[in-house]
Amino acid sequence: MSKLVKETENALHSLILEAIGRAIAAGELPEAALPAFHVEIPQDRANGDYATNVAFAGARCFHTAPIKIAQAIAKYIDLGDSYFSECSVAGAGFINFRLSDRFYADILLDVLEKGEAYGRSDFGKGKRVNVEFVSANPTGPMHMGNARGGALGDCLAAVLEMAGYSVTREFYINDAGNQIDKFGLSLDIRYQQLFLGENAPELPEDSYHGADITARAKEFADLYGDAFLQKSESERRAALVAFALPKNIENMRENLSKYRIAYDEWFHESELHKGAIREVIDTLTENGKTYEKDGALWYKNIEVQTEKLLAQGKTQEQIDKLELKDDVLIRQNGNPTYFAADIAYHKNKLVTRGFQKAIDVWGADHHGHVARLKGALDAIGLDGSALDVVLMQLVNLMKDGEPVRMSKRTGNAVTLVDLLEEVPIDAARFFFNLREPGSTIDFDLGLAVSENAQNPVYYCQYANARICSILKKLAADGIAPRACTEKELEQLHAPEERELIRHLASLTDEVVLAATHYDPAKITRYAINLATLFHKYYNACKIGVADESLMQARLNLCLAVRSVMVNILTAFKISAPESM
Secondary structure, eight states: OOHHHHHHHHHHHHHHHHHHHHHHHTTSSOOOOOOOOOEEOOSOTTSOSEEEOHHHHTHHHHTSOHHHHHHHHHHHOOOTTSSEEEEEEETTTEEEEEEOHHHHHHHHHHHHHHGGGTTOOSTTTTOEEEEEOOOOOTTSOOBHHHHHHHHHHHHHHHHHHHTTOEEEEEEEEOOSSHHHHHHHHHHHHHHHHHHHGGGSOOOOTTSOOOHHHHHHHHHHHHHHTTGGGGSOHHHHHHHHHHHHHHHHHHHHHHHHHHTTOOOSEEEEGGGGGGTHHHHHHHHHHHTTOEEEETTEEEEOHHHHHHHHHHHTTOOHHHHHTTOOOOEEEEOTTSOBOHHHHHHHHHHIIIIISOOSEEEEEEEGGGHHHHHHHHHHHHHTTSOGGGEEEEEEOOEEEEETTEEOOBOTTTSSBOBHHHHHHHSOHHHHHHHTTSSOTTSOEEEEHHHHHOOSTTSHHHHHHHHHHHHHHHHHHHHHTTOOOOOOOHHHHTTOOSHHHHHHHHHHHTHHHHHHHHHHTTOTHHHHHHHHHHHHHHHHHHHHSOSSOSOHHHHHHHHHHHHHHHHHHHHHHHHTTOOOOSOO
16 A cells, blocks of 8 residues: 555554543543454445444453443544544444545645656565566467466566566576477478478477478578488487577567567576586485486475475375376486476576576466476475466457457467457557456457447546546646645545545555565556546546636646556556547
8 A cells, every 4th residue: 555545544543542542541441451453444435434343352351342442432532633534433333434635635645746656665675576477489489378478477577566576577498308309300301391292201290280380491491402401310400490499589579579578588498408407306316306217217296295285284185186296307318307497497596596586477287387396496495485376377369259269360279479460469468467367368359459448458548548638628728737735635525536536545555466466457457447437537527617726636636547547557568648
């Protein structure tokens, strides 16, 4: 919450304690050690803006009915120069407090004074956080899951930055291991097929069959002709991978850049094969967490997970139902597995580069990998809880109420590039953050391109554009907004004005909640609610009134709403047009 709101709540807590002290001194309450009590914002503000359960919390220690305790507190409370104008008792002992006009005025002054910084806080205390997202396999085009992961990861990083964390955005390039061997084989066969026709080998079923593989093989052939047919298989495949992989990686960079994603770090898996993987395997072996079987080296995942789960209070019967399995670290051919590389990669994040928290955005189909990786980090002497994984569900692409599964251009699955050609980037980034990561998204292509209030991103942008239009119309009449005094802003006491200002006051708290829960959707929902409340206010309260002081106060409220809306859209890399 904003500093002003937090200070107001703390002050109310102190006012209640002081009133209890006065009631005890006057003999209306007995001496007693008061238990903890809460000051909170009620769901229904009809009776007040804040409420406390202090009378119920103190009933036992005071040996007094809650209603009498509440009446004593209300009698002796001194609201004085506080932000509260009224204290009342309701029901069996509820104590309600109403905020003064000055509170609402000072919230607006705070928003306008902070400007671009409003909503930001030092909650994260500069803690170094690595957010890794997308990390698509560079052997083919990025798909819908990558599209959602890109918007989610980038906006999550933005929320964490607003909450005071030091954030590094990272892409992990899988440029080593089995998938690269398969990539080389696929390119090699497509290359041979260009020259050998029916004499060329068939492409195995489990290889990469996309048109992009054929295109890269042809580019290579255009450059070198059939010269590499005379080379050894290993030399030919190495040359093809060396040619095609950088092009694919650069293509991903360009497409993600169009999606307004700029990474701080592009980390190559191949770097881990220079000794880091060997180090973590040696550590696991030294710690007794590996064994050899069938010519491969295995990690004792069952043992590690069982010990951990038993310590958490799980029964052996519950653990058995999980059907835990051990994991291969080194294959029979001597090559490390992806899991071994993953352990080394996260050690690099947490130890070598010193991040205090690693956050990975993965598809929900990887949920079984989370506990294994956390356990492996514990097994090498690190803290597995320093890794958090955000699991995101699938995207259902819809148009005219029907699912869209195939690209019109290629006949294959719809890719990130297909999506960005179909819908505005603003809509893509906003729509993918409309729901929490664990919810499946139905992405409506028709809604994403519509220009009406049903389109949530358009609705939010229009609130900003409407404010700009108000300012332009008034400017045409020679009227410009000016800074208002606290007293002038205290005139904003219409219900729609109060509701809108209270919403502005909640932004900082919403950002902290979004950062804590790894859920940027809390902020898109906040923006939608802000737009709704502004449009409601605009329809209820005329801006250009004859009373110059009231007009300026209302203009200041418009400016505050505009500032907050622009802050949110800008943080999420969504445009804030001044006219629509």
